[in-house]
Amino acid sequence: MKASTRQQRLLLDLQDLDNTLARLRRKRATLPERGDLDALSGDTAAARDRFMQAQRELDTRRTELARIEADVATVQQRRDRDTQMLSVSTSSKEAQSLQGELDTLSRRQSELEDRELELMEVVEGVQATFSEAESHLAGIDARRAEIQARLDDAERRLDAELASNTEERAGLAAELQRDLLDLYEELRGRIGLGAARLRGNVSEGSNMALAPAELSDIRATAPDEIVFCPGSGAILVRDFED
Template identity: 60%
Template sequence: MKASPRQQRLLLDLQDLDTTIAQQQRKRKTLSQRAALAGLSGELTAAKQSFMAAQRDLDTHSAEFDRIQSDVVLVSQRVKRDEEKLASSSSAKEAQALTAELEQLAARTEKLEEKQFAIMELQDAANQAFAAAEAALAGVDGRRAEFQAELDKAEAAIDRELAINVKERLGLSAELQRDVYDLYESLRKRIGIGAARLRGNVSEASNMTLAPAEISDIRQAPIDELVFCPGTGAILVRVDED
């Protein structure tokens, strides 16, 4: 295939640009902030689980306290009603029954108050555990937000550079002969490199010194004839020849 020396040098420029773009894409995928975020994943999951467990525990004790408080209110209302009835009763039998019931209600009130005190202690401990779990989750969330902001900033910077290089690549590829460009793309996709320099006797496609017979064949080829690296198959551009 024929291609002028200028066309061949454009291939080198295109390959250099493609190498830079590939490096930028790899850099974007391997940003340290991305790894830091991934490392926080397990810690964040554990913190969320601890927070939800502490919240459930607190809710359970709060519900139990509310239930007991409701019983206390009912008993208190019953005591008030019995006391009022006792105060206005003229029946000795009724007064005796009311007195007995008031004693039972007093005992019931004492038990409920003991339960309330025990639940309040559990609530206090649950509140402390919840506050600690909430703070731990907030801390992990804060670090995650910082890493995400840093990642977004780093990605945006790389994306700006990529956009410039991709635009430059479009302009560069438009200058190439279609058959030369298609060959370059085919080679690049198949072997990872489309074109490389031949510096002296060294192919930069394989980073190896070519054999004398291989160099002789390349040197004898017309300057506008595409030649290829014997080791990789990539297009070799003779940079030391015009």
């Protein structure tokens, strides 16, 4: 295949752009923020489980306390009723019965109030545990949001660079003759490299010095004839004299 020296030089520019695009894509895929988010995921799951467990415990204790408080209120209402009835009772038998019930209610209320105080202390402790778990989870969430914001910003900047270089590549590719571009793309897809520069006696495709016989053959080839790197197989662009 033949191509002008200018066309061959354009291949090097195209390869440089492809190298830049590959580097940008690797950088985007390996942004450190991604690792930070992955590392944080385990902490997030543990903190969320702890928070949910504390919340369930708090709900259970609050429900239990509310039930006791309702029982205390019910007993107090019955005591108030019996006290009022006792105050207007004219029957000694009825008064004796009401007094006995009042004594029972008083003991029951005392037991309930003791339990109520115990539960209030338990709820207070569980509330502290819940608040600490809630604060810990909020801190992790804030950390994750901060990392995500940095990741989004880094991605936006890299995406802008990718778009700019992709646009430049499209313009450059349009300047290349079709068969030369097809050859370049075929080689790049197959061996990962489409074109490389011959600098002195070293091919940048293989980063190795060419054997004297190989170098002699390449130097003897017409400037517009496409030659290939013996080591890598990429198109080898020579140092042409303008």
